Amino acid sequence: MNERDARARQRVRTEPGLPEEVAAEFSTEELLEFLEADHGPDTADPVFRERLRQQLWETLERNRRLRGR
Amino acid sequence: MSPNAKLGGAATRPVSSLADEELFAGIQTGSEAHFDELYRRYFTRIYAFIQARVHNRADAEELTQESFTVVFRSPQGFSGRSSPLAWIYGVARNTVNNHLRRSRAQTDKLDQVEPQHLHSAHTVWTRTPEDDLSLDRTLAAMEASLETVAPWQLEVFRLRHVEDLPIDEIAGRVERSNDAIRSSLYRVKRLLMDAGAER
Numbered sequence: 001m002n003e004r005d006a007r008a009r010q011r012v013r014t015e016p017g018l019p020e021e022v023a024a025e026f027s028t029e030e031l032l033e034f035l036e037a038d039h040g041p042d043t044a045d046p047v048f049r050e051r052l053r054q055q056l057w058e059t060l061e062r063n064r065r066l067r068g069r
Numbered sequence: 070m071s072p073n074a075k076l077g078g079a080a081t082r083p084v085s086s087l088a089d090e091e092l093f094a095g096i097q098t099g100s101e102a103h104f105d106e107l108y109r110r111y112f113t114r115i116y117a118f119i120q121a122r123v124h125n126r127a128d129a130e131e132l133t134q135e136s137f138t139v140v141f142r143s144p145q146g147f148s149g150r151s152s153p154l155a156w157i158y159g160v161a162r163n164t165v166n167n168h169l170r171r172s173r174a175q176t177d178k179l180d181q182v183e184p185q186h187l188h189s190a191h192t193v194w195t196r197t198p199e200d201d202l203s204l205d206r207t208l209a210a211m212e213a214s215l216e217t218v219a220p221w222q223l224e225v226f227r228l229r230h231v232e233d234l235p236i237d238e239i240a241g242r243v244e245r246s247n248d249a250i251r252s253s254l255y256r257v258k259r260l261l262m263d264a265g266a267e268r
Contacts, residue, residue, distance in 0.1 A: 034158050037117035044116045045248055048130050053108050055134075056141050057101060063142075064099055 089153035096141075108137075115161045122165050127251030131259075134252075136164045210264040218260065221245075222253045229254055 084092065084106040092110075095103025115136050120129035139160050215223065221243055228239045229250075240247045 030162075031158070033121070034114050034118050034161075037114040040113070040117060042113050042116075043120065044113070044133075045126070045130070045246060047246055048249060048252075049112060049116075051249075052130075052134055052137065053105070053112075056108065056137055057104055059138075060096065060104065060141055061099070064097075 093153060111137075111140075111157055115157070118158075118161050119165050123168065126248045127255055128168070130248060130252040131255050132164050132168055134256075136161045139164070207265050211261050214260040214264040215257070218257055222257055225250055225253045226257045 084095070084102050087095070087103070087106070089107065089110070092103045092107040096107065112133075116129060116133045119132045119136070120126070123129050123132065136157075140157055225239055225243060228234045228242065229236075234242075236247050236250050240250045243250070245253075
């Protein structure tokens, strides 16, 4: 097992809410890449990021109100 | 306010220390702090994962939006699975894979078009009543799909494809970024294509 693979396995083991049996659904490399984003540069447009946040929250609230009726 | 400073409802733990399942539970009770933390936790993961595959900012934004829409359409969607992380990762992966499959299919279709068919605008098309009915249904499906589009996005589509304005000018007119314009154009175009393909 190389160092990169070992790091991935460690991350998968320690990531909250990710039991090892679920990690088995995906390759270690795939999950490593997904989680590596936590430590990489954020290249997204901040305007897009905030607009999407607002849009999603408004949709959630609207759906919650509809379900509450 | 930093997410760390927000507390999760009656609990005294900061939302940043909560597990994904607890964040989803808080979202279902209407807690914006829980939503913000889950969004913060996954935005960069999803965006970076997608951008690495599509190599295009407009598509990355469109697919990130699509992924999050699926995730939050039904916040309890991961129920029955062992981990929200695995579920969300699966959503992002499926969204990208579906996009890449559609792109490949469209490229293949274009490759298969015989050159003489590209001049079909010069031919006379004699329509049958069945053709008219099919056309009406397609237009109705397209109109229905456009009901889900924001008015500004329809305006962007009109400015681009009717007025034939460049992206920069459209962005200036509607006061949004060039990437947002491209993303919007892509979304409307795909809705129209999907509606047409369903007929």
